Amino acid sequence: QVQLVESGGGLVQAGGSLRLSCTASGRTFNMYGQGWFRQPPGKEREFVAAISWNGANVYSADSVKGRFTISRDNAKNAVNLQIDSLKPEDTAVYYCASSKYDYCSSYECYDEIHDYKYWGQGTQVTVSS
Numbered sequence: 001q002v003q004l005v006e007s008g009g010g011l012v013q014a015g016g017s018l019r020l021s022c023t024a025s026g027r028t029f030n031m032y033g034q035g036w037f038r039q040p041p042g043k044e045r046e047f048v049a050a051i052s053w054n055g056a057n058v059y060s061a062d063s064v065k066g067r068f069t070i071s072r073d074n075a076k077n078a079v080n081l082q083i084d085s086l087k088p089e090d091t092a093v094y095y096c097a098s099s100k101y102d103y104c105s106s107y108e109c110y111d112e113i114h115d116y117k118y119w120g121q122g123t124q125v126t127v128s129s
Contacts, residue, residue, distance in 0.1 A: 002026035002118045006096045009123030012086055016127075020081040022096030022120055030054070033099040034072060034079040035110050038092035039122075045095065049081060050110035057105045064090075086127045096120040 008020040022034070035050035049060040049070040058070055069082040079096060097116035101109045109115055 002098065004096045004098060004118055004120035006094065006120045006123040009094060009125045011126045011128065014086060014088055014127055014129050016086050017082070017084045018086065018125060020083065020094055020096075020123060020125075022079045022081075024077045024079075024096075024098060024118075027098065027118070029077040030074040031102040033101065033104060033110050034070075035097045035099065035116060036068075036070060036079075036081045037095045037097060037113065038090075038125075039095070040089070040092040043092075045113060047111050047113075048094070050099075050107075051079065052105045052110075053099075053103055054105075057107075059107050059110055083125070086125075088127045088129045091125060091127050093122040093124050095122045 003025050006022045033052045036048040037045050039045040051058045051070045055072050067085045072079045098118040100117035
């Protein structure tokens, strides 16, 4: 049984930082890319960032470029999202996800919800102004 467990969310003031972590189990972690999505209140879930199976390729949404950094530690089966310069519009539930494609390095494997087979339960990030 594959499980993804997120942690690190919380309430932070605008301009602050958070580090989200996601730990995976039940799957050969280093075969698959990982992604982060978010769902703001009343809106659809959207792509935030992704990292390929070996960490060589990273992708991020234009809205978070330069502020969000995704990384992975295959030895710990973990993927992290460093979030800096937080804005109120970053308020959302953040979800970790594991791709359905093994050994893929192209952006097209990671930018859509349907590219992912497993999802975490989400962690709330709230940014106050």
